[in-house]
Amino acid sequence: MTELNRHDAASNCDAITELVADYAFGLTSADESRLVESRLPACPEAASQLADFRRLQDEMRLSVPQIEPPAALADRIMAAAAATAVSVTAAPPPRITLLNANRGWLAAAAAIALLLLTNIYWLTRVSEPLPDQLATFVVNSEDIRWAKLPAEDENSAAAAFIMWNPGGTDGMMYAENFPSLEAGQIYQLWLTKDGVRTPVGSFSVNEEGAAALLFSAEQPVGSFAWAWITVEPESGSTQPSDNIVTGGEL
Amino acid sequence: MQPVFNDQDVMRRIMAQDQQAFHALYNEFGRAVYSLAYRVLHNAQLAEEVTQDTFLKVWQRKAQWDPNKGKLINWLLAIAHFTAIDQLRKENRQPNLHPESIEEIEYIVPPDPNSAAWQDGMALHMMISRLSEDQARLIELAFYQGLSHSEIVKVTHIPLGTVKTRLRRGLQRMRELWLDSVRNKS
Numbered sequence: 311m312t313e314l315n316r317h318d319a320a321s322n323c324d325a326i327t328e329l330v331a332d333y334a335f336g337l338t339s340a341d342e343s344r345l346v347e348s349r350l351p352a353c354p355e356a357a358s359q360l361a362d363f364r365r366l367q368d369e370m371r372l373s374v375p376q377i378e379p380p381a382a383l384a385d386r387i388m389a390a391a392a393a394t395a396v397s398v399t400a401a402p403p404p405r406i407t408l409l410n411a412n413r414g415w416l417a418a419a420a421a422i423a424l425l426l427l428t429n430i431y432w433l434t435r436v437s438e439p440l441p442d443q444l445a446t447f448v449v450n451s452e453d454i455r456w457a458k459l460p461a462e463d464e465n466s467a468a469a470a471f472i473m474w475n476p477g478g479t480d481g482m483m484y485a486e487n488f489p490s491l492e493a494g495q496i497y498q499l500w501l502t503k504d505g506v507r508t509p510v511g512s513f514s515v516n517e518e519g520a521a522a523l524l525f526s527a528e529q530p531v532g533s534f535a536w537a538w539i540t541v542e543p544e545s546g547s548t549q550p551s552d553n554i555v556t557g558g559e560l
Numbered sequence: 561m562q563p564v565f566n567d568q569d570v571m572r573r574i575m576a577q578d579q580q581a582f583h584a585l586y587n588e589f590g591r592a593v594y595s596l597a598y599r600v601l602h603n604a605q606l607a608e609e610v611t612q613d614t615f616l617k618v619w620q621r622k623a624q625w626d627p628n629k630g631k632l633i634n635w636l637l638a639i640a641h642f643t644a645i646d647q648l649r650k651e652n653r654q655p656n657l658h659p660e661s662i663e664e665i666e667y668i669v670p671p672d673p674n675s676a677a678w679q680d681g682m683a684l685h686m687m688i689s690r691l692s693e694d695q696a697r698l699i700e701l702a703f704y705q706g707l708s709h710s711e712i713v714k715v716t717h718i719p720l721g722t723v724k725t726r727l728r729r730g731l732q733r734m735r736e737l738w739l740d741s742v743r744n745k746s
Binding site (some may be wrong): 328331333335336337338342359362363366367368369370371372373374375377378379383384386387388390391392394455456476477530532533 | 580591595599616619627630633637703704707719727
């Protein structure tokens with residue numbers, strides 16, 4: 311990184327650190343939130359402060375004066391639960407073999423992603439289960455987590471999806487509408503936790519701008535906070551460039 | 561002897577629609593959820609509704625806990641908090657003209673000065689008392705009431721720039737005080 315680039319990076323991180331309190335408390339605008347989310351992996355101080363604020367918020371919620379709810383509330387909640395019990399699938403759905411590296415799993419990943427897209431299914435702060443109609447396409451839908459990584463550029467149609475099993479170190483990524491790269495370049499997937507960015511795989515896209523990637527991390531995928539895809543030299547990088555294509559919170 | 565509450569075991573059983581496990585979840589955390597809901601809404605009936613909504617979201621698998629992301633209680637309280645703020649926004653369209661004060665509530669749990677929870681709560685209240693009155697009020701509005709900057713301006717009649725600066729400084733100061741208290745405890 312050149313001196314100018316280091317200076318620019320430091321200024322960007324100063325701006326993000328300035329915003330991180332607002333971001334943690336839901337006070338930033340959509341543009342500001344996007345800016346923080348895109349720059350956070352490159353700003354360990356801001357990431358550390360965000361983690362502090364999240365822990366502080368947990369403490370603030372726990373520390374309110376404790377009031378005993380009315381005894382009848384428990385009965386009402388249990389009755390409502392009994393009336394809305396969700397049916398449990400008796401037989402497990404067919405499993406997709408994630409370790410099969412032939413085109414079969416690529417097509418399966420594409421099918422999952424297409425169904426996700428047609429349902430316009432967005433990730434929220436709280437992980438949500440996949441819709442019931444996808445249950446037959448994935449391994450034991452109760453155990454799958456997934457996240458959408460939207461484009462850094464709001465005018466871009468590029469998007470990526472990450473899926474993983476809680477506690478598992480393997481994951482699957484599907485990308486679509488990614489721009490073609492110049493010769494000597496590659497896309498690289500990063501997972502971020504506590505300001506540390508870990509490369510987990512690289513890929514190139516086909517003529518339609520799509521790709522699927524199976525990856526493994528050294529720690530459970532679900533333990534990471536963010537995922538990013540950047541453009542890197544073909545030989546790969548040990549640290550992400552600033553050329554972020556998509557990124558988002560896991 | 562009461563069985564030990566195991567977060568992961570209980571949640572796994574709830575995902576399998578075990579009603580006994582769901583009851584155990586409510587027994588363990590119902591008070592904390594209700595108390596937070598009441599803190600936001602200052603209304604017992606609305607707090608009950610939010611508590612019910614929170615637990616039913618878990619039961620109906622509209623929300624799933626990931627143990628890698630944090631403790632079950634914190635996840636549950638976050639759901640309760642957002643649900644309560646949503647309810648508050650609905651109520652603000654038809655404002656509650658007779659909010660209850662906590663003194664009117666009959667079921668306040670007497671604090672246990674020996675409990676870690678009570679001590680942590682006291683430490684947090686002491687931190688807030690070390691902020692300026694304006695900063696503490698702004699944090700109350702932003703966090704517990706879920707107001708945006710512009711909504712805070714409407715309520716307080718403080719200019720937007722001043723709200724942003726005071727709130728940001730208050731939050732950073734609170735963070736510093738909290739980090740100091742965490743270091744002193746360890």
